[in-house]
Amino acid sequence: MSVITVDDQITIALSVRDRHVSAEWYQNTLGFQLVHHIDEAGWSELQTNTQGVALGLGEQVEPQPGNSVPVFGVADIGVARKALEEADVQFDGDTETIEGMVSLATFYDPDGNALMIAQNLAV
Template sequence: MYVPGVTVWYSVKNIDHTLAFYTEKLGFELLYHDQESGITMVKTNTENCLIGFSEADSVVPSTSSTVFDVENIELAVDKLKKDGVTFIGDIEVIPDFVKLATFIDPDGHSFMLSEQLTEL
C-alpha cells in the first residue's frame, strides 16, 4: 500500500527567505518552486524525504521536530552555526543511545540533528 518516502509540509511567511535557508544554509536541493502560488519543495539528503512549504499570512511554528541524522553532531552544529542557523540549547546526550541538537528555521519551526550512539 505505501511506497518508500515521506513529505512533511510547513506554512511559511516568505517563500524566498525559506528557500534560501533550506538550500543555502542546510544544503538541500530545490525540487519545485512556484513563486506565483507561493509553493516550494526541497529534497533533503535522506532518500525519498521531501519538505514542502506554502506561503501563508499567519504561521504557527511547528514544535514537533523533523530529525536529520548526522555522522558527527558537534561538527554539524558548528558548521550550521557558522552558516547562521539558530540552535536552541546545547547538544543533548541520551547515554548509549543518541545525541540531539535542536534548531529552528526562519519561521520558528523546530528541527533536530541526531547522532546515533548505538546500532539500530
Template sequence: MALEYGSELTCSMGVKDMTASIAWYERVMRCELLYRADEIGWCELRTPMAGVNIGLSEVESVVQGGGATNVFEVADIVQAKAHLDAEGVRQDGDIQHIPGLVKLLTFFDPDGNAFMFSQSEMAS
C-alpha cells in the first residue's frame, strides 16, 4: 500500500499565551482563526497560502532551538520586511541574498518561534 498525502499541512508550535498569539498571527501573518479548543490548549489558523495552517499549542514554557523553521514564499521580500518592521517584529539580521537562487529573511513570533520569508530567483 502506497502512502497518500492529503491536501493540507499544519505547522505546529508552542506558545505561552494563546489569545495574544492568535492576535499576533492574525495581524502579522494575515492568518484567519479556524477554531480554538481551550479544553486542550489548541487552535488552528489558516494562512494565506492554500492548504497550509498554523497550529498553536498553549504550553507553560516554549523550548527554543532545534525543530523545523517554517518558510513562507512571498512575492516581494522587501515589502514583507517593511511589513515586519512596521509591526515591530524581531528579525535575525537583514535579507540574505544568494544571487540567482533566493532571498531569505528570518524572523520570530513573540514566543521566539522562528520563521522565514523567501523570494525565489530561480527561473521556472
C-alpha cells in the first residue's frame, strides 16, 4: 500500500509564535528561501538548502518546542485517508481544507508521533 508519495517534496512543519519573524531568521541564519506567506491560513513556507525538503511554519499562540510534523503529499487525500483508516491509523479530527490551496489531515504513528498528509489544491 503506497498512498503517501505523490511528488519529490517533503515538508517539515514547525509551530512558531510569529511566522514572519521565524521565516526571516531561517532566511538570514540558514540561508533558506521564502516560498510564500499565506496569512489567511497562518502558514509560511521556505525551501531549505536540501533539494526536496521544505520547512513550513504554522503560527500558534503557544508553540510546543521540539514538535515537528512531516507533511507528505498525496494525490487524493480522501483515498489516502481511507486507506490509512482501514489500516487502523488514528487521525486527529477531520480533514481540513483551505479552498484553492490545500487539504490536510493529521494522523499518528504507533508511538504517538504526529504526521500529516496534504493534497495540493492549487494545481
